[in-house]
Amino acid sequence: MSNSSSKTINPPSKPPFSSKFIPKISPKLSSLPLPLKPIYKFHLKIQSSLSPDPQNPRKPLNLISILTALPDWADAVQEKGMRKKRVLYNHESWAEHRSSLRHVRHLLSSLSSRVIVSLLPPVLFFTSVAVIVSGYNTAVTLDLLPEFFPVLRASSLPYQLTAPALALLLVFRTEASYSRYVEGRQAWTKVIGGATELAREVIAYVDDFNDGIMKRSLLQYIMAFPIALKCHLLSDSDVRRDLQSILEADDLAVVLSSKHRPQCIIQFISQSLQLLSLENQKRIALDSKLSRFHDGISVCEQIVGTPIPLSYTRLTSRFLVLWHLTLPVILWDDCHWIVVPATFISAASLFCIEEVGVLIEEPFPMLALDALCKVLCTNIQEAITVQKAVKIRVNAKKKTYQYNEHSTNGWPASRVDKT
Template sequence: MILPTKPIKFYSNFTPKTSSKLHPTLPSKPKTLSLTVLCSNLPTPSSSSPTQTLTSILRALPDWADRVQERGMRKNRVLYNHENWVHHRSSLRHIRHLLSSFSSRVILSLIPPVIAFTLVAVVVACYNSAVLENWLPGFFPLLRASSLSYQLTAPALALLLVFRTEASYSRFEEGRKAWTKVISGTNDFASQVIAGVENSCDAPLKKALLQYIMAFPFALKCHVIYGSDIEQDLQNLLEVDDLSVIVNSKHRPRCIIEFISLSLQLLKLEESRRHMLEEKISCFHEGIGVCEQLIGTPIPLSYTRLTSRFLVLWHLTLPVILWDDCHWIVVPATFVSAASLFCIEEVGVLIEEPFPMLALDDLCNTVLKNIQEAIESESQIQARLAAKRKTRAKQHSPNGQPKF
């Protein structure tokens, strides 16, 4: 028997021991070989399947329309002045509105559904034309139906759209009234603080209190409008430490109310005046409650879904209903109907969330300017009134009335 003179080497991580015999002794326990699979040369599967690719292509246009709509929702509104009203009621407004149609976010957001239903009308018209021209076998039916069902359901669809839009507008009006109370309450509160706090020792605390009052509308605006930057709005109004506390709080408007309440407790005021100023905070709590109720409670979803489903089914079957009377005119007829009715429904959905539709930035800035102007003119007004009082005291009353 020939014995090996060198140890046997295997190209693996396992090297068995050699023995004096030709056949090496197998180990008593099996050992596991660690194999490394190199996949660099193997074809990698595509990251997206054909279904996902088709879905992304079909969603490209709706996603673009949604982005346009959201950019429009973040657009700042302005308060109207006399020039704006003259421009608003101009006799050229119809031409101006028509020319600006392609920049309207309402119209741009309707491009996906309007195009979809118009394409359905094109398909129905092509199919019926092919059947009439005998391009298809005889067992293919002609897609047509009586218009009686549409005549009966058209009033129901009209009422549904009207009630949906009216419900949305009532929410818009409720939000506008809530903000009107907040703005008027802020002005009133600041005026009472300016006139009621006269102690010179309370001057720094009075200044801070007025800053908190001016900051509340900005905090409430950032609380109800998505994407607002409260740090940018309040960086020039509050001190850095106060702003840090407010930004880190979970409910920023209520945090500012806490600052206001504690500041009133530290002021050296009569109890009756302090109680009167504390009652002014109730309008802030009421404004927060109304705004949060409108944000958290939409119009019943069943109502919105019913309107959407009604419109979709209406326009899917509209080409079939109009074929006998219109033939290929069903394409523009469907386009006009979809653009009109979906536009009404879209306006109702947009104003359902009222706060992006209101000029809250201008309202907050107006309050800020009014209070700052009142603070700056306080010393001048007091000086003028004191001068008038001295002048009045120097005068003698000829009829014996007491002097003021």
């Protein structure tokens, strides 16, 4: 009995051993829901780490974005330099400008020049082309490549014939850009001169007792016009910030709501002139000064809206590119590896001339417009302050001369009698 009982007891002892193997069969059922969640979460982690910006997910891995990283940086530096405020020269600035150490100073500041920074992409590209051509020709010369690979060389005669054409093309391009710069500067000279003359006549003609409030408002409009024109020409100007210290809040709201703000301020000036208690001839003389403002607006808008013919600019650019792409091949027989620094110097010099022409083609960011507007406001405010002292002094002289009768030769009559 004991043996049979032991036999019956031994078999139940196997299930614990066999139960250990149950998980080997159960994963077929339990593996269905388990891998789905980890795989899904793991996939999301990879996608978020590669593309933190959902709008441009593959920009860091895009070859085009990598190749354009340097040009984009150079363009950003150039645009930042274009937004830099220019200043008017004084005696100290002119002394520094003509200093004998200017060449050393200009050389040391080359890396901070936006013109040179903007030339880095084309100059590095053509220098790299020269390195590739030199390396290829060296490999062919040393028999490191199969024999059917030719040495890249050509005659320099075509370059000798086309060099004067390229020089004339660059000179005419730069000269045309400089003429636009001079035209824009002259237009602003007329605007500032017209505003100064109009303010002077308003200060002299308008009486403070009868039209004091209108006179003050009219002078504010005159000071605000060049600022509005400057903001109309430059894209990065803040009209509200520049005019809030000059115009009243209601007038500023009307100007800001207008599409053409310089013309709106001219309307303010014209309407204010009609309300002054002046003679008709003086009012017409003051109103005629507004023609300078209209001429300045038309000239400036024409310069901004019509660049140098694009065919001329494209021709210059294409000529320069083809010239420097073939330059290493032309110079190989004479220079060999010296063609690399020769290409670098040629590209840096010629593209620099072309870049200067492109920069001054748009003259208004190159002019000190903010400084001109500030000088105008300062001069008008100073004229208003000085007017009272000058008027008192002139009236005192008039009273003095009224008591002294003058003879025909200019001496007082009392003195003539004594003599």
